[in-house]
Amino acid sequence: MDFSWFHIAVPLCLAVLCVVTGQTQAMPPAMSAALGVSSLAAGVALVLWRDIRSRMRGEGRTVSGLLSQYVSLKAVGWLGKRQRRKLEADTLNVKQVQEETLLKRLRNNENTCYGRQYDFSSMKDSVSFRARHPITTYEHYREFIRRIAAGEEKVIIAKKPLILAMTSGTSGSSAMLLSTRDTNTEFFLQGVTVCLDAMRQAFPAADNLQRTTKFFYTPTFRQSEAGIPIGPNSSTPASSRHMLNLYTTPAPAFEVLSEKDTLYLHLLFALKDASVGTLESNFASTVFYAFSALQDRWQELVGDIEQGTVSNALALDPKVRVRLEALMKPDSERAAQLRAHFKEGFRGIAKRLWPHLHLVLAVDSGSNQIYGEMLRENYCQGVPFYSPFYAATEGLIGVNLWPQEQNRHYCLCPRSMFCEFLPESSLGEETPDTLLMDEVKEGQNYELVITNASGLFRYCIGDIVKVVGFHNQCPIVEFQYRRGQMLNVRGEKVSEALFLNTLKKAVAQWPGAQLVDYCCAESGILGDSIGGSDPHYQVFVELKGVRNLTEEQRYKLDACLQQDSAVYRSFRIKGSIGSMRVQLVAEGAFKELRIGRTGMTKVCCLGRRSVCLRHVPRGFAHEHRHGSSEHICSVAS
8 A cells, every 4th residue: 555544544533632631721722622523523534444445456556545445435325225215116006106207207398399399297107198198200300400410599498418329230320319417416316326226236245446447439529510529428437537536447548539549448447456346337248358368369468567568659749648657557467467467368267367256247148138148158257247227218218127147137117118008919000009117928929119208209219128027116127128129021920039049059069169149130131232033041150279160060049049049940941031141250259340340339139120230241241162261350331
């Protein structure tokens, strides 16, 4: 440690001793009272300091840094308990709370152009709202948002948006939605604090003063005509600037715009600190690719730690480099430890690098399920995972109150959004009827329709969820798939979850193979380049441990899907669907697509819309025959 509690404790003890030995008798009353208050404060400070010193913490921490983190954690902890009590009360009276949430949205925006167009002021309950406002998709809002981007005010919402948030576009064209201060506040209070409270209860060891390594990056924003920032709405260093002292990565690293270089710095400063307590990111895929980069560059990273340098391979601004190198000191002892750990191999490496690592905090459900599984099986063996939120660009949807359960279930947040539910069986209807939170049935699938705080009313977000139970009166849901990410060439409706489970079964029958990533598309959207006239599934797979597959091995995947889906099997028997075609791709191809070219953290794994062409590289269909990787990382336009 670079400080001693002695420097704080001694002056405080002297103040207390002065009172105890009666040295205040000759003092004026005001001075005596002041000294009494000071003594009380000293006593409180000693108790707090004793609590701070009793907790696990990193080496080289300053007094101010520890106190700042301690106060932050205590404040968030208090808020979390308070918000959890509110959530519990709300789930006991879901119908009324949902009505209040809806009416708040209508009252806040009744004097906007949109509010006057739909006469929000005359809507007194959810019955009138649902009767007079249509179910909407993004096209309904496109022109309104164009007007906002151009500078017009009070179009949909009364307040000016903070940013125009871009969706990832995994199941359709990327959309531009409004993000407001209210949305962010709700996310923090109803989401972050509640999940941190659940996390502390489930993992008490995580309630300490260790630093967290958070893999996140500074995005590039562009400006609308009116100067409103346009970009992602996920957690960024700028939105977390008051919390940066909790992370291993120093502030100057977030001035680096290259994600590749920022990732190197994340890893460098994480490896320096053997007491890291948590690994965190928005998505498990980001954590997986961080470990993949670590496996590729560990020797370079260890060299920097040994010499106290920052690699010259990083394209850094000279001033940023100077500030970063000022934080580096040669540490041959830590470098030797790291070399020994890496030479043991990478299975279970996280726990060896950071023996006091308590948790990986990242969403590992939906399209990130495969990455969570690979991390648990390989790099992060023995480390618990917590997938805290069910959220989207549209806002907070649900929170995971059961961190230790293997299946990722989320309790819907009744004060975040007004929720309606379209039964899966009615999705093809023109004017389907919706159900409310108190009307859904356990075991049934529904598409979510939301009304949020940032100008979306009866909006289909495209998520299909299954109601798996209730927390008091509030639905608990499990994400199933994105509408548009279901394979359906003949009406067979193969979901992402079903296909992934089938793929894992097939890979288990390919000796030595380990699944890294995959993408599956309907042949119709790929055009003539893939050959064959019968509609079929075109599967692109990245594997470790094998360089090629026999035709018999490739057919295993088709056979496994026939076993798992009776409808698919019937179409295959009739010849209505052709045999699945499996193509191996070069190592790192999906990583390049995900980060290097698309600039996105999420890529659709199943697709039946033309948007999926963005995620299917040219040349993938022929790579296994030609053995060339020159096309592997070029993205179809």
